[in-house]
Amino acid sequence: MIRLTIDGQEVSVPEGTMIADAAAKLGIDVPVYCYHEALGPLGACRMCLVQVEKMPKLATACTTAVSEGMVVHTSNPQVDKGRKGVLEFLLINHPLDCPVCDKGGECFLQDYTFQYGPPAGRFQEPKIQKVKDGPINEFVLVDQERCVLCQRCVRYMGEYVGEPQLLLEGRGVETVVTTVDGQPATSQFAGNVIDLCPVGALLSVPYHHKARPWNIERQESICTLCPVGCTTLATGRDGHVVRVEGRPVPDYSWGWLCDRGRFGFDFAVNPARVTASWLDGHEEAAARTTRQVGQWLSQVAQEQGGDHIAMVVGGLHSTEEAYQLKRFAEDVLKTRRLAVSRDVPGYLPRALNGTFADLDAADAVVLIGSDPYDAVPVVHLRLRDRKRHAPSTQIWGVAPRNLHRETLPVNTLVTHAGFEAAVMAAALKRVAGTHEAVARLTADLVDSVEADPAQLEALGQELISSQHLTLLWDGQESDVESVLVALATVRGDKPTRVLPTWGPSNWRGFERAGFSARIEDLTRILEDARDGKIAMLMLFGADLLREYPDQELVRQAYDKVPFLIAEGLFPPMDAERFRAILPQAGPSEVYGTYVNMEGRLQVASPSVQPPGQARPVKSYITAWAHALKTSFTLPEDWDPYDDESGDLVPAEPMPTAVRAVSMPVQEAGELELVTGPLVVEDGIPSDILKPRIPEYPGRLSPEDAARMGIENHGLVRLTRQGQSIEVAVAVDAAMTPGRIFVPLGMVQSPVNKIGSGVVEAVRLEEVHSA
Amino acid sequence: MLDGIKAIAKGLGTTFKALTEPRDTYPYPEKRREYSPRYRGKHMLAKDADGHELCVGCGLCEAVCPAHAIRVVAAEAPSDKPVSWTNRYSIDYEVDLIRCIFCGMCEEACPTNAVRLTPFNELAAYDREAMIADKEELLRPAIRK
Structure with a gap:
């Protein structure tokens, strides 16, 4: 630590700290333009001039590192004169059009000019x-x-x-x-x-x-x-x-x-947003629809029992809203059929869930199927920042396509679709085959996992010997869960942390509120619905046809449920099948707590009123409880925050049970369909973003494109197990040959209709409407 | 009796004396007083010599108004159809003349000298709506007859 004096106050800071940061620690404001802590010192703007005793001239606070016994003055006539001169120069060619400038009122040039600048410039010539x-x-x-x-x-x-x-x-x-x-x-x-x-x-x-x-x-x-x-x-x-x-x-x-x-x-x-409500196909006041749904609820509850009602939560709902739904379902309806809408089958136990701090501390990062640039963009930036500060950080990928990007080199072990868990397990078997957990994990594994043995060995070594291992997982394969548990068991005390990159973005919050986030519970509801055991299916922000991995099952379930009710920001797919659609109040419109991929609770305050007749979930369930003639009061004092874990979701004990990874069967075929989230294609429309939403969202390697006769982009029909979808694809040089990528959740190309794996691809002629 | 007549004569004397004195009141509306050009009455929005509006919708008048009487919404004009002298202009400019206290701070704050207070002070209407002066109204300053 180095001790120095700034404006008469003593402070000790670590070696290498810049004077500007040391001053900030004391609460002394040094004006800066060019300096940003994330970017490092540059010294371009000269705004941060300070006087350092024994230095002949004024020094820039953002590029001068502290030294022992340094005495700094951030405000005296000499410094003020220096800053005044710098500002006069900066303003020489400035147009001074503050009244038409969007930054006016929150501009550092304005603020510093008021504070330090000259009252008038002396420059008379015309501005450039x-x-x-x-x-x-x-x-x-x-x-x-x-x-x-x-x-x-x-x-x-x-x-x-x-x-x-x-x-x-x-x-x-x-x-x-x-x-x-x-x-x-x-x-x-x-x-x-x-x-x-x-x-x-x-x-x-x-x-x-x-x-x-x-x-x-x-x-x-x-x-x-x-x-x-x-x-x-x-x-x-x-x-x-x-x-x-x-x-x-x-x-x-x-x-x-x-x-x-x-x-x-x-x-x-967006004009597509539900702001009124729909009842049996026609627009109706939301209050009337709410009342009608309440009558249906009471009818089903009386005739068949509350257990014939199922609730699925998803979308942009807050943790509090999920908790209110849970209370309503359990206390009033007496149903236990509750689930979270999921688009991938994987589940991550809370105990393995890492935080972003684990990314900043990792010496090895493994991306399992997940491309952070597409799925969780800001994590991509964090990873890149880590790699820049610690170039020895190893970044591995285990995915059915190459995850390498120019901005983030990833050493990818390209697997077949559905083989990620098997390859991970095989890698573990090579280096720690004798460990009990690994032996159990790889019990069903045949040795014929197609992968380069040297790469497999290297990946295994990295998994076992890295000091701080952080993994990103896209949840496409549920077997990876057991691989991760086994990995954590083998690694023992060395941190093994996982960040899940799947949606809905608040799934951990729904879990905190008491919903089960495992896909098995959702599947059970859909199967029961298909078998006619459910009379009313209520979807809160969930669009199962678009999200659930098996679209056919959802269709069959929808066919059998007499009362399909949806609440959401946008009408669900096949909206005409729903008896009632209610509007939802979204984030920025209601107060809510949201849990991110770290398991961190974060509060969003409302800045506007919900549009139209959109109401928070609370007002609907209060009305329904009234229709059910139940005295139901919402517990106002429920707080998702935990006394011990602070702003993280409470910790849970580490699971120890390791299931054997099932050996996937490699189908024969030239092209494999792989899928994953793409943030601009997440089903929430935006007019502003339209120019950025790809017209050809699918990705195909140049080799496959040439084979199919596609030049830059085109339309293909993908067929798998008798089902087919049409996808607009573009040629992407970074794409692995033999793979075609289609983003999850697109309405026009529902990849959940056919699932991932080997597909037959046929090029279609594009029809351009004039 | 005599005292009574005296008192009446005195009173009438005052009355007749006042009849010939110059008047302090005006027979409004037939005759109107001349105001100082600096008098702060109803607002106007000025245009420049080319007919472009001076107001750029910066909202400083809105910010400074102690009575919250002004509402400004700015917008960007298409480059081929300029409204003001720059590409930013006020698409909406309203002054609530009931709230306004005619302090003139908007005039003082205006960086383009667009909003000005005219000496026009004949403000009356049958309902409150009519007392909200919109942009159209402010661009055509009222003139006293």
């Missing part, structure tokens, strides 16, 4: 004119005249994200921030430069000219569109959310968001 409101991409605008050339955006895209799509062009006063060759930036992290820009140079297109800092309502919220659960600030104006920003949380997150989360907020005002 540059591009105003030029596009960076569909979502980001650049105003080059307002730029102070701090280079935060350029460095963020180049160094942090690894997609160098922004650069500085020109020399001297002509220097501008622009995109490479004038092409739009395609990175899904490009939106973060809006938050990073300290001045009004990089602006959000959806928020352009929309509001000013003093006429908005800014609430701390949570992005619920993927399991990462990024911390956000939702800006509401006139009853609509108009902007979402990242919210940095000290020692937890930098506040990065992906474009899906940053610009996908407009689902709340």
Whole structure:
């Protein structure tokens, strides 16, 4: 530790700390533009000048490391004069168009000019004119005249994200921030430069000219569109959310968001959203539909018993809402048929669930089927950050397609579809075959797992000998659960932590509220429904036809259930089959706690009112309890937070039972269908994001495309076990030959209709409507 | 008796004296007083010489208004159809003249000198709705007859 004095206060900080951070520790504000802790020192803007005793000139606080006995003055006439001079220079070519600038009122250039700047500039000559409101991409605008050339955006895209799509062009006063060759930036992290820009140079297109800092309502919220659960600030104006920003949380997150989360907020005002209600095919006031559903509920409960009612929760519901449903189901309806909507069969025991801190501490990361860039984008950034700071971190992939990306090198062991668990188990068997848990795990395993023995050996070594192992798992194969339990048992005290990357984003919260998140319980409900044992199926935010892995079973179940009821933001697939559809109040409209993939509880405060007749779940169940003539009071004091585990879901004992991995059978065929989540295709529409939603979401390797006669993109029909779907595919050079990737949950290409595995693919002629 | 006549004569004397004195009141509305050009009456939104609106919808008037009488909604104008002198303009600008206390702080805050208080002060209406001056109304400043 090094001791130094800043403005007469003594502070001790670790070696290598910059003066700006040491001052921040004392609560002394040193003005900065270019410096950002995540990006490291640069010293481009010269705004952070401070006086260090025994140094001949003013020093920049963001690039000068502390030294023993240093005496720093952050505010004296000399420093003020220095800052005044820097600001006068920064403002020489600044257009001073604050009244039309979106940043006006929350701009560091304004703030520092008021605090330190000169009252007037002495520069009389005409200002240099540059591009105003030029596009960076569909979502980001650049105003080059307002730029102070701090280079935060350029460095963020180049160094942090690894997609160098922004650069500085020109020399001297002509220097501008622009995109490479004038092409739009395609990175899904490009939106973060809006938050990073300290001045009004990089602006959000959806928020352009929309509001000013003093006429908005800014609430701390949570992005619920993927399991990462990024911390956000939702800006509401006139009853609509108009902007979402990242919210940095000290020692937890930098506040990065992906474009899906940053610009996908407009689902709340999408015309497809249910804001009234539907009763037997016609639009009806929500109150009337609620009453009718209440009558049906009481009819079913009296004639057949409450156990003939099943509830499935999913979508963007909060933990509290799930708890209220659970109480209503158990106390009033007396049914135990409760489940969480799931789109993959895997389940992760709570005891194995890791946190993001495990990513930051890992010396080995294994991605089981999961492509973080597509499924959990901000985790991809975290992984990249880890790899940058600790280049020795090993990143492995075990997946049916190559997970390697230029921004994150992944050593992928490409398996056949459905072979991930078997390959993991085989790798474990090679290095720890004598361990009891591994022996049990691999009891049914035949030795013919197709994989390179050397790679298998290396993966096994990594799994066993790494000091801190963190895994990401996409849940496609339920057998992986036992592999993970066995792995944790073999590794003993060395941390083995897993982050699940599947949806619904709040599934762990539903589990906290008392729902079972295992797919077996959902399957049992659907089978019972198919067998005619369920009279009423209530879906809360769940769209089973789109989500559940076996679409045929859902269809059969729907056919047999007399009362199909849905509540949600959007009408479920095959909406005409539902007797009643009720509107849901979403996140940013009701207070709610959401649990992310770490098992962390995070609170989202409402910033707007729910639109139309949308109400929280609570008002529906209160009405239904009334219809059932039951005195039912919701326990108001239930709190998802636990006394001991703080903001994490309570810990559970480590499971020890290891089931043997079943040996998958390799079907014969040239092309295997693999699937996984893609955040822009998660079924929640957004008009703003439309330019980013791929027209050809499927991915095919150039080799397979050439074989099928597809040049850049085309339409293919995939047939498997007598069922077929049509998918628009694009050629992707990074795709593994012999595999075709189709995202989960697309309505037009429901991959859950055919499941993953070997498919027959036929190219179809594309019909373009004129 | 004599005292009574005296008193009446005195009273009438005052009355007749006042008849010839100059008047302090005006026979409104036939005759109207001249106001100082600095008088703070109803608002107006000014245009520049090219006919473009000066208001860019920055909302500073809204922020500074102590009576919360102003509401501004800004928008971006298409580049071929400019409304104001820049691409940002106010699509909605309302002043609630019942709330307004005519302090003139909006005028003072306006960076483009768009909102101005005119000497027009004949503000009356049959309902409250009519007392909310919208943008159309403010762009055509009322003139006293």
